[in-house]
Amino acid sequence: MKNLQGRVALVTGAGSGIGRSDALVLAERGATVLVNDFDPRAADETAAQIGEAGGCAVPCVADVGDAAAIAAAIDAAQRQAGAIDILVNNAGISGRQQAFDAIADADLARMFQVHVMGAWYCTRAVLPGMKDRGRGKIINTSSILGMAGRRRSAHYAGAKAALIGLTKAWAKEFAEWNIQVNAVAPGRVRTPILGAFADSEEYQRDLLANVPLRRRAEPEEVAWLVAFLASDESDYITGQIISPNGGEVV
Structure with a gap:
């Protein structure tokens, strides 16, 4: 299925985890993918995987939290690959679980x-082109x-909740200008971010007690949703928060 043929997608934080899966799936569907990460090696690895699979990718190396750096990187990547049709604001950090004080x-x-x-800067960079063309996906x-909160994670939950507010306002x-803006709000996903803790008895007990489907999502299961939201098939969907979480939050 090549329903993104001819489109250019920027995926931030695409050097690993969900972002890498997003980039791979969008490329598989035909998009040229601008692979953003602050780590050049990680960006190059994702771009290489896309190339090996027959897709087209351009590294776009910058810290999304640096306004000048990410604007310059996006400008350079667009001059090489073309105007951005799809923006996936995925870059993030986890932070340690800590009490509020x-x-x-x-x-x-x-x-x-x-x-x-980071999402603000990237959206600001691609928005003029999307407005000019009268279409876009963010x-x-x-x-x-960001939907339900969690103790000892106020800084992370607050930032993710802010993204939900931006999604609704931008939509x-x-x-x-026919630009659709949506958010994915994943639950537990099998990525390296949790490290060995994800294999601990404590984590497994908590997962089985709280996730009705009794497992974590694979990164591709989030990426398939992202690919749908990036496609013409989602043109009447905007301002929505879609949460692949195995039933943990309903």
């Missing part, structure tokens, strides 16, 4: 700088923590 101001600021301001990666504001 133990979270340092610097950690809180960095959390919002990457998740919220997909933000939030989290079930209403950008609809005039």
